[in-house]
Amino acid sequence: xxxxxxxxxxxxxxxxxxxxxxxxxxxxxxxxxxxxxxxxxxxxxxxxxxxxxxxxxxxxxxxxxxxxxxxxxxxxxxxxxxxxxxxxxxxxxxxxxxxxxxxxxxxxxxxxxxxxxxxxxxxxxxxxxxxxxxxxxxxxxxxxxxxxxxxxxxxxxxxxxxxxxxxxxxxxxxxxxxxxxxxxxxxxxxxxxxxxxxxxxxxxxxxxxxxxxxxxxxxxxxxxxxxxxxxxxxxxxxxxxxxxxxxxxxxxxxxxxxxxxxxxxxxxxxxxxxxxxxxxxxxxxxxxxxxxxxxxxxxxxxxxxxxxxxxxxxxxxxxxxxxxxxxxxxxxxxxxxxxxxxxxxxxxxxxxxxxxxx
Amino acid sequence: xxxxxxxxxxxxxxxxxxxxxxxxxxxxxxxxxxxxxxxxxxxxxxxxxxxxxxxxxxxxxxxxxxxxxxxxxxxxxxxxxxxxxxxxxxxxxxxxxxxxxxxxxxxxxxxxxxxxxxxxxxxxxxxxxxxxxxxxxxxxxxxxxxxxxxxxxxxxxxxxxxxxxxxxxxxxxxxxxxxxxxxxxxxxxxxxxxxxxxxxxxxxxxxxxxxxxxxxxxxxxxxxxxxxxxxxxxxxxxxxxxxxxxxxxxxxxxxxxxxxxxxxxxxxxxx
Ligand SMILES: Nc1ncnc2c1ncn2[C@@H]1O[C@H](COP(=O)(O)OP(=O)(O)OP(=O)(O)O)[C@@H](O)[C@H]1O
Ligand SMILES: [Mg+2]
Numbered sequence: 001x002x003x004x005x006x007x008x009x010x011x012x013x014x015x016x017x018x019x020x021x022x023x024x025x026x027x028x029x030x031x032x033x034x035x036x037x038x039x040x041x042x043x044x045x046x047x048x049x050x051x052x053x054x055x056x057x058x059x060x061x062x063x064x065x066x067x068x069x070x071x072x073x074x075x076x077x078x079x080x081x082x083x084x085x086x087x088x089x090x091x092x093x094x095x096x097x098x099x100x101x102x103x104x105x106x107x108x109x110x111x112x113x114x115x116x117x118x119x120x121x122x123x124x125x126x127x128x129x130x131x132x133x134x135x136x137x138x139x140x141x142x143x144x145x146x147x148x149x150x151x152x153x154x155x156x157x158x159x160x161x162x163x164x165x166x167x168x169x170x171x172x173x174x175x176x177x178x179x180x181x182x183x184x185x186x187x188x189x190x191x192x193x194x195x196x197x198x199x200x201x202x203x204x205x206x207x208x209x210x211x212x213x214x215x216x217x218x219x220x221x222x223x224x225x226x227x228x229x230x231x232x233x234x235x236x237x238x239x240x241x242x243x244x245x246x247x248x249x250x251x252x253x254x255x256x257x258x259x260x261x262x263x264x265x266x267x268x269x270x271x272x273x274x275x276x277x278x279x280x281x282x283x284x285x286x287x288x289x290x291x292x293x294x295x296x297x298x299x300x301x302x303x304x305x306x307x308x309x310x311x312x313x314x315x316x317x318x319x320x321x322x323x324x325x326x327x328x329x330x331x332x333x334x335x336x337x338x339x340x341x342x343x344x345x346x347x348x349x350x351x352x353x354x355x356x357x358x
Numbered sequence: 359x360x361x362x363x364x365x366x367x368x369x370x371x372x373x374x375x376x377x378x379x380x381x382x383x384x385x386x387x388x389x390x391x392x393x394x395x396x397x398x399x400x401x402x403x404x405x406x407x408x409x410x411x412x413x414x415x416x417x418x419x420x421x422x423x424x425x426x427x428x429x430x431x432x433x434x435x436x437x438x439x440x441x442x443x444x445x446x447x448x449x450x451x452x453x454x455x456x457x458x459x460x461x462x463x464x465x466x467x468x469x470x471x472x473x474x475x476x477x478x479x480x481x482x483x484x485x486x487x488x489x490x491x492x493x494x495x496x497x498x499x500x501x502x503x504x505x506x507x508x509x510x511x512x513x514x515x516x517x518x519x520x521x522x523x524x525x526x527x528x529x530x531x532x533x534x535x536x537x538x539x540x541x542x543x544x545x546x547x548x549x550x551x552x553x554x555x556x557x558x559x560x561x562x563x564x565x566x567x568x569x570x571x572x573x574x575x576x577x578x579x580x581x582x583x584x585x586x587x588x589x590x591x592x593x594x595x596x597x598x599x600x601x602x603x604x605x606x607x608x609x610x611x612x613x614x615x616x617x618x619x620x621x622x623x624x625x626x627x628x629x
Contacts, residue, residue, distance in 0.1 A: 191491040197480065198488040205475035207459040208471075210464045213460075
C-alpha cells in the first residue's frame, strides 16, 4: 500500500506536466497546433504502454503497435453507424454488421478484446526469452497486419474503414496519457515490477531468488497491451478513419525511437523521448516540404522524417545506449539533486570545524 | 597457496579417516538440508558423483576441494539451476520436489554465486527486496526478515541506496549474502564468499557468517579456497575431489588427513 501511495505521489509531477501542456494549448494554440498536441498525447499513451513491457522485462517489442491497431479497428467496427456499415462491410462475420455500441461501452469492449488477443499471444511469449521473444513480437506485428489486409469482410482490407464518430478531444487524449503514466509508474514501483526489473538485469539470479519470471512477464504484457489499446482508440476516434498502414512499421519505429531516446527503463524517459521525437519529427516534416526561410526557398526533402527517426535510434545506440534518463525517474533525479545540495551545505560547516580543531 | 603449505607442514597426529559425525536422517527437522546420492554427468564424465552430505539447523558446514572438484556444480544441483541425474534433497525434513531455481528458492534454499550476479542497476536495498518479496508471498509460516536487520548484520547500511553495480567486489559479495538471507531460507549456500576479499574483510565475514547462523536460524554451507577462512568458520568440513566427497569431518581432522594433503599438494607431497 505504501508503495502504491508513493508511486501515486511520484506520478503527480508528470501528470502536472500533461495538465500544463493542455492548458497552454487550450489558451494559446491554433487549430493545427491542437492537432499536433493531440497526436503527441496519443503517442505518449502508446509509448508509455510500450515502456510498461520493454522497460520492466528488458525485452524489445516490435509487436505493440498491433495492439494499437486491434483497439482502433475494434472501436471502429463497434461505433460506425449501421447504415454506413451496410455499405462498408455488409458481410462482416459474427453479425457485426448489425452491432452498434455507443462510444463508452465500445471503448471498454475494444480494450477487453485487445487484452484477450494479447493473452492468447502471451501464453506463447512468456516461455521465450531474449531474441526468440523479440522475433515473436515482430511476427505479431506482421500477422496482425496481414489479417487486417486479408480479412476483407471484417476489416475492408487495404481500403480504409471510415465513418467512426469523431468524439475524442485533446482533453480525452490528455486524460488517457495521465492514466497511462499512473498505471506505468504504479506497475514499475510494485513488488512484481521490481522483481521483473531484477529479472531483466540477471535472469538466473532472479530465478534463484524465487522471482516468478513467466508470470510477471505475462502480467506486463497484458497491462501494456491494454494501455496501447487506449492509444489506438484515441487514434480511431480522432481521425474517424482506420486503415492497416497506420498500424505498421512507420508507427512502430516512431514509438520505438521515442522510448529508446528517452530511456526505455524509465517512465519519465518515455515522456521526455516522446516530447523530443515529436518536436523533431514536426520540424523534419516542415523541412521536408521545402519551407521558405529568410526568403530562401529550401528544396523539398522527401523521407526526411523517416531519416530523422532512424538517426535518433542510431545516435542513441551509439552515444547513450540507456537513453536520456537511463534507469532514473524524475523523482530520482530530484532526490539526488537534493542530496547533493544537502551535502554541500553540511560540508561547509564540518570543514570549518575540522580546520579549527587542527 | 601459502596457507596450504603451512597446513601441510604441521605435525600430523592423524588418527584414522575422519568420519561423518552422525548419519543424517532425511526426515529429521533439525537437519536444514540432507542430500543423498546426488550425481550429475556432463558428456559422460561425472562432475558430481554420488554425493551425500547434510547440514543441521544452526550449523556452518565447509566444502572444499581443488579447482574443478564439482563444488559449484553440487551447489547448482541443490539450488535447482541444474537437474541431477539421480539423488534426493530433503529440506527441513521434507523432500524437495520440482527442480526449478524458483521453487527451490521458495522452498528455502538461498544461494550466492561464485561469479557475482547482482541486479546491478538496482540499489542494494532493492536487491534485497527482490528476495524479500518472495519470502512475503510464501506464507508458509517462515518469518519474513527485516531488511534493515539484514543490512546492519552485513554492515551495508551506509550503502543501502547505492546501485549495487557501483560497489567494490568485496561489498558486492556481502550484498549477495544479504539478498540470499532475505529469502528466509532453511539453508544458505555461499559459493566462495571470501574471494577477492582482503584478510581484514574475510575476518569480518567470519563473524557475519556466524551471526547469520545464530540470528536467522538456518544452516550455512560455505565453499572457499581460503583454507584458513574455511577452517575457522566451519564446524564440519567436506572435501570433494573429482566429483566425489573423499573426506568429511571436523576441521582439525580434515586438516591432517593424508588424502586431503595429497589432493591439495599433489603426489609429490605424499611420497
Ligand atoms: N554446465 C557445464 N557443462 C559442462 N561441464 C561443466 C558444467 N559445469 C561444470 N562443468 C565441469 O564440471 C566440473 C566441476 O566444475 P565445478 O565448477 O563444479 O568445479 P568447482 O569445484 O566449483 O571448481 P572451482 O573451485 O574452480 O570453482 C569441471 O570439470 C567443469 O568443467
Ligand atoms: Mg566453483
